[in-house]
Amino acid sequence: MTSPLVTILDDEPEIRRILTETLEDAGFRTQSFARAREFEAALNRVTPDVCLVDLSLPDTDGLALVHRLALEQGAAVIIISGRAQVQDRVTGLELGADDYITKPFDPAEVVARVRARLRSGPRTAAPASETARFSGWTAHFDRYMLEDDTGAETPFSHAEGEVLRLFLDSPKRLISRAQMQEALGGAAGESFDRAMDVRISRLRTKLREDPKNPRLIKTIYGAGYIFLGDVDWA
Amino acid sequence: MTSPLVTILDDEPEIRRILTETLEDAGFRTQSFARAREFEAALNRVTPDVCLVDLSLPDTDGLALVHRLALEQGAAVIIISGRAQVQDRVTGLELGADDYITKPFDPAEVVARVRARLRSGPRTAAPASETARFSGWTAHFDRYMLEDDTGAETPFSHAEGEVLRLFLDSPKRLISRAQMQEALGGAAGESFDRAMDVRISRLRTKLREDPKNPRLIKTIYGAGYIFLGDVDWA
DNA sequence: TGCCTTGCGTAACAAGCTGTAAAACAAGAG
DNA sequence: CTCTTGTTTTACAGCTTGTTACGCAAGGCA
Secondary structure: OOOOEEEEEOOOHHHHHHHHHHHHHOOOEEEEEOOHHHHHHHOOOOOOOEEEEEOOOOOOOHHHHHHHHHHHHOOEEEEEEOOOOHHHHHHHHHOOOOEEEEOOOOHHHHHHHHHHHHHHOOOOOOOOOOEEEEOOEEEEOOOOEEEOOOOOEEEOOHHHHHHHHHHHHOOOOEEEHHHHHHHOOOOOOOOOHHHHHHHHHHHHHHOOOEOOEOOOEEEEOOOEEEEOOOEEOO | OOOOEEEEEOOOHHHHHHHHHHHHHOOOEEEEEOOHHHHHHHOOOOOOOEEEEEOOOOOOOHHHHHHHHHHHHOOEEEEEEOOOOHHHHHHHHHOOOOEEEEOOOOHHHHHHHHHHHHHOOOOOOOOOOOEEEEOOEEEEOOOOEEEOOOOOEEEOOHHHHHHHHHHHHOOOOEEEHHHHHHHOOOOOOOOOHHHHHHHHHHHHHHOOOEOOEOOOEEEEOOOEEEEOOOEEOO
């Protein structure tokens, strides 16, 4: 009876925040994503029980995603959409979604509908791969431990892990600061953004990066960061 | 496999007619009833796959009926109600309904939602065990005893057992504080929450954990706890 | 009933994590 | 070379969590 995992895919930070909070209060584990790409990357490791998906996503055709989720992953899919037309609902459901909720929604109802989905099919998620290997390091996300090439382990914190996971999900790709903030669940634009730099800084020291010569986390001046190194989610 | 059977329970003849027609056009078998009593009598003979139930029935408490249907018959229940309040929907869903549609409804959407319910398979229940083995320890929940790898036993209290069981149910998974409070039956937010820390602390000492180097119960600052160690519910 | 034991929550203090502010540093532009 | 702007690091304050001590309540036993 491992507690169910609910994923949230929505580009509005406020919605993510509300859903995360309500669902965790209700006893679920959650993981939220701002973009379909991040979500899909995470699916290599995680098998959610219920997926809440906003259809009006900018970067992908949400319906195709729903289709894949429902058919290949075997997860229950609940669409949360701003489009209230009956035709939208019908096509969403026909494509394999298990439920369809229109914005604005009441958090209590979302929880109730998530519960209803879980009742109908205990297709409990298989334990996900939580270790990644890269450039001599091994990250154990289940233990929050970073393993050396000599086998020595150092712990990393939750905040550091979030950043690391983001990098490991999208290696060799430019990740803009805005993307990071979204993924790390913060409203952008505030003085908050310095916090992220500090997180990266601390992560770098744990990875024993030479500031002059970064081998793993490279800064692209004025643009963002790139994680170099081949990642293998064993 | 014969085509799925959908039952309709509604006191308005016009609604019954519309639903019957649309559903049969969509390829389902249907049976409709005007009163709860007739419907219940019919349940002795047939086992529907999906039940459409109007909550505002004159002769019975619809919610009790839903409860019975969902729990005893194992059928998927869709409530069709004139009451659109969120609270109505939530209680309906909590009682075991799988979906909730408000009048006026669009027949096409009803069909889509019936199909969605049929896609997810029948329900099952899992048996429980009362002893679990993990990392040299054996927990006997029937006796409230914790057994050493040498066979020595120490008792644990009810409160400690609740926490331990929660961990053993979800090993190697992040368990948030909110989830814990939910499981331990406390409303969140009060000063109550410090009690949980103490419970964990006491459990840790019984498990002879080294505070600096926790091998079993790891704290994730700002997020929750993780139970490491492979659990086997013998 | 009165005493003792045990369980359990609360309060208080210590230790560690995290965000913010500010200072140091690096990269381009002119 | 200097100025400006973006990034890294350090220092610090606030909050979360661990632990210990204490008090209250429930149950056993004479």
